[in-house]
Amino acid sequence: MWSKTMLLVCLTFLFTLAGRAQESESSKDRIIEDLRGEVARLRHDIDSLKSLRHSDLLTQSDMLDRLEESLEKRLTYLETKIDAVSRATAPVAFNPGMTAFINFAARGDSKKVYDLADPANEISNRPFLRTVEMELLGAVDPYASAVAVISLENQAGKEFGVDAEEAYGLLKRIPLLEDAPLGMKVKIGKYRAPFGVSNKIHMHDLPWTTRPLAVARYLGTEHGDFFESGFNPTGMDLNFYVPNPIPQTTMEMNLDVVRAGELTLSGGRGGSQPAYIGHLNLSRDWSNQHLLILGLSAYEEHGIAITRLYGADITYKWAPLEERESHSFVAGGEVFAGRHLFTDSAAAVSSNSPVGWYGYLQYQTSYWLYLGLRYDWVEEPSNDRLVTRSAGGYASYYTTEFLRLRLGFEHRWSDIPVQNNVNTVLFEINLVFGSHPTEPYWVNK
Amino acid sequence: MMKRISGFILLPLLALCALEQSPAREGKLKIVTTLNYLRYVAQEVGGDRVTVVALANARQDPHYVTPTPAMNQLTSDADLFIENGLSLDIWQKNVVDASGNPAIQPGSPGHLVATVNVPVKELPTEVSRAWGDIHPQGNPHVWLDPLNIRIIAANIAERLKQLDPANSAYYQSRFEQYKGRLDAALFGEELVRALGKSGGDVLVRKALNNELADWLKLRGLEGKLGGWMKEGASLNGLKVISYHKTYIYFADRFGLQLTGELEEKPGIPPPPQHRDAVVEEVKREGIRVILNDNFYSREAADYVASKTGAKVVITYLDVGSLPEVDTYEKLITFLIQNISQAAR
Numbered sequence A: 001m002w003s004k005t006m007l008l009v010c011l012t013f014l015f016t017l018a019g020r021a022q023e024s025e026s027s028k029d030r031i032i033e034d035l036r037g038e039v040a041r042l043r044h045d046i047d048s049l050k051s052l053r054h055s056d057l058l059t060q061s062d063m064l065d066r067l068e069e070s071l072e073k074r075l076t077y078l079e080t081k082i083d084a085v086s087r088a089t090a091p092v093a094f095n096p097g098m099t100a101f102i103n104f105a106a107r108g109d110s111k112k113v114y115d116l117a118d119p120a121n122e123i124s125n126r127p128f129l130r131t132v133e134m135e136l137l138g139a140v141d142p143y144a145s146a147v148a149v150i151s152l153e154n155q156a157g158k159e160f161g162v163d164a165e166e167a168y169g170l171l172k173r174i175p176l177l178e179d180a181p182l183g184m185k186v187k188i189g190k191y192r193a194p195f196g197v198s199n200k201i202h203m204h205d206l207p208w209t210t211r212p213l214a215v216a217r218y219l220g221t222e223h224g225d226f227f228e229s230g231f232n233p234t235g236m237d238l239n240f241y242v243p244n245p246i247p248q249t250t251m252e253m254n255l256d257v258v259r260a261g262e263l264t265l266s267g268g269r270g271g272s273q274p275a276y277i278g279h280l281n282l283s284r285d286w287s288n289q290h291l292l293i294l295g296l297s298a299y300e301e302h303g304i305a306i307t308r309l310y311g312a313d314i315t316y317k318w319a320p321l322e323e324r325e326s327h328s329f330v331a332g333g334e335v336f337a338g339r340h341l342f343t344d345s346a347a348a349v350s351s352n353s354p355v356g357w358y359g360y361l362q363y364q365t366s367y368w369l370y371l372g373l374r375y376d377w378v379e380e381p382s383n384d385r386l387v388t389r390s391a392g393g394y395a396s397y398y399t400t401e402f403l404r405l406r407l408g409f410e411h412r413w414s415d416i417p418v419q420n421n422v423n424t425v426l427f428e429i430n431l432v433f434g435s436h437p438t439e440p441y442w443v444n445k
Numbered sequence B: 001m002m003k004r005i006s007g008f009i010l011l012p013l014l015a016l017c018a019l020e021q022s023p024a025r026e027g028k029l030k031i032v033t034t035l036n037y038l039r040y041v042a043q044e045v046g047g048d049r050v051t052v053v054a055l056a057n058a059r060q061d062p063h064y065v066t067p068t069p070a071m072n073q074l075t076s077d078a079d080l081f082i083e084n085g086l087s088l089d090i091w092q093k094n095v096v097d098a099s100g101n102p103a104i105q106p107g108s109p110g111h112l113v114a115t116v117n118v119p120v121k122e123l124p125t126e127v128s129r130a131w132g133d134i135h136p137q138g139n140p141h142v143w144l145d146p147l148n149i150r151i152i153a154a155n156i157a158e159r160l161k162q163l164d165p166a167n168s169a170y171y172q173s174r175f176e177q178y179k180g181r182l183d184a185a186l187f188g189e190e191l192v193r194a195l196g197k198s199g200g201d202v203l204v205r206k207a208l209n210n211e212l213a214d215w216l217k218l219r220g221l222e223g224k225l226g227g228w229m230k231e232g233a234s235l236n237g238l239k240v241i242s243y244h245k246t247y248i249y250f251a252d253r254f255g256l257q258l259t260g261e262l263e264e265k266p267g268i269p270p271p272p273q274h275r276d277a278v279v280e281e282v283k284r285e286g287i288r289v290i291l292n293d294n295f296y297s298r299e300a301a302d303y304v305a306s307k308t309g310a311k312v313v314i315t316y317l318d319v320g321s322l323p324e325v326d327t328y329e330k331l332i333t334f335l336i337q338n339i340s341q342a343a344r
Helices: A002-053 A061-087 A213-219 B002-018 B036-049 B069-075 B092-099 B146-163 B165-187 B189-194 B199-208 B212-218 B227-235 B248-254 B272-285 B299-308 B328-343
Strands: A097-109 A126-141 A144-154 A160-171 A185-190 A234-241 A249-259 A274-286 A290-302 A306-318 A328-343 A349-352 A355-364 A369-380 A383-400 A403-414 A422-434 B029-033 B050-054 B080-083 B111-113 B239-242 B257-261 B289-293 B311-315
Touching: A002 A061, A061 B199, A126 A160, A213 A328, A213 A355, A213 A369, A234 A274, A249 B069, A274 B069, B029 B036, B036 B050, B036 B080, B036 B146, B036 B165, B036 B328, B069 B092, B080 B092, B080 B146, B111 B146, B146 B165, B146 B199, B146 B248, B146 B328, B165 B189, B165 B199, B165 B227, B165 B328, B189 B199, B199 B212, B227 B248, B227 B328, B239 B272, B248 B257, B257 B272, B272 B299, B289 B299, B289 B328, B299 B311, B311 B328
Parallel strands: B029 B050, B029 B080, B080 B111, B239 B257, B239 B289, B289 B311
Antiparallel strands: A097 A126, A097 A422, A126 A144, A144 A160, A160 A185, A185 A234, A234 A249, A249 A274, A274 A290, A290 A306, A306 A328, A328 A349, A328 A355, A355 A369, A369 A383, A383 A403, A403 A422
8 A cells, every 4th residue: 555655656746747847848949949030030131131242232341241240149149049048957957867667577496486584485486576666866956966766676576565775865065164075975864885896786787687695695685685685774974085005096985874783684683773884995997998996895783783794895897998888898706704693592692604705707798798607605694504505697688778688597506405406597677767877887887 | 882983983084184185286277077179178278277187088989988986086176077068978977976076066167068059960859768879958079060169168268267267368368379270270370360360250150151162252262261171172072971970060060961870779789770771871872981980889880881882981089089189180180081081
């Protein structure tokens, strides 16, 4: 009921905006039409004057030149005005940029696979409309912008849940400071946490159909790596450049204070204490062809239990300067090490120290086709003696960056019998429509 | 608890605020541009009172530049950010957002859309992804018409005067000098000099109204025409195919006839059936030249050339894309000469 109401509200909002945009477009067209009419009249006047030049009535062409010049100036002014009006977006400028994302995926499995949150709920051998996302982004004022990503997420085939996947304001100037030293920016709200690389990427932008196991298991999931997952806490993020002595490199830091208990590894034992995230990135760019990014991440929470998670990541991207749309190569990986200390009973303290990692390669063979491989290795967060591994390959076919088809295969080994020895074929369609901007560091670009 | 929070937030902040933002630039304005032709024009107008750097590599497709952390940091202390606009270098938004530099945010004096006031062609009547990767504000490749560079240089000069009023006269003088050099390159030095102080402006008006030849003839000055307008006369009426709609402004200035594109829809590589349609068109129209931007695959152009005998000319769009094309003036000369040569 709640999700239907939200959907209705979103749709009403969109239709209202679309109606306003149409009205303003027609009024703009009228202004341009009027201006063009005046230009045509002036042009006619000039032509009449020119015809006089060749007649016997006027032989002194200097006077005509001066007259012509003044008319030309008026013409230039009007043409400039037409150009300005043509570009003007003032009547619609206060509308946020809007984009819808539809992600559909189907799976075929060699044995029964179940929802992580509900072991009785089978998810194997069926299609899913995984997410429908509505992204709104725009400027709040000259110093801040805002993003809201409202998502209808499939709850492992049972129903759709409405989630504010991201909703934050980005302050580009630190309050009380006239300047923003070291390019400081502050993000406040709910956002995909700057922990590692793939956690920051929305499902529709992932180069794979599923989240890496370590990201889904440690950072955040309800229904497993096949459904929307990751860590998007509520809090505040401070981002700035760090002066560093290594030449031709860029170092960036994120420091976050977030609500505790939202990380899967913490098992909901957040309590009232805040949690902290730190992320340090070092990158080097060679002539916009080779890009190497190294990252370190840390999470710490002292709530009802003590939870720490450390991460290291590496990404290398190559794209040639010429025929850049048709060839590229990406390789990367992330490793995570967690520590979770909690009280079992009045006297006993238990701990888990799971480790997980994944690595991937992707090569783009043409404008349309990307081929890739990924290997995952992860210890279960609740029991670090249980290991799950998976290996898979995929082919992504893009008609354009807005429509993607993907076919993949994955084999999974696990110390958890129900997850062991599963072969899965994955098929995915991703549709993007609206004013989606270019993605920074998008893995496919 | 509070100690932990304050330590976590305040210590790094205090340490960072104590650091110097960037090395001193000896009072020069720092300008960051998206494309290299903008870097060149900004440097010509700004002279030794500015430092200018471009983000894109000159050999890259200006539509598809991947913003990197290095670009963001480079822009973080810029005084002026210049973009082409017209939805060409839309990737700049990511850089400007990530720079954390309030001075260059859109709407600030430190953010300039260089093509303001440039008469834009091909404004679409319908904006839909069904038409491919179209530009909602019109064809953005405006800089390939030297007359538009005059407007762009004027925009840059005005903005520099606004940001650095103490050097206003200097920027105005640099702009006038650059405009003079452009006019001489376009019409020939002898003709511009013969017409006196505002000769360049008069010639520009005549060229804009497509009445330059008649006007010169009336005054017996046709023999004095030089520069690109004379050299480019060999392109007048030449039918060409281009990969993308890159040359509409260049073609209008020099009389090239663009009969079509290898792309069926902008921004999407040509499908095989469209290539065959282009082959038929090239044969039917007797087209001898195919213009292929250096950053696009030449596979389709080579295919059409192999079926028709047309010549493929690899073209470059930005200043610095080749060692010998290190100025805007050399870029236009390079295009005129290479296309003329292929047509012979």
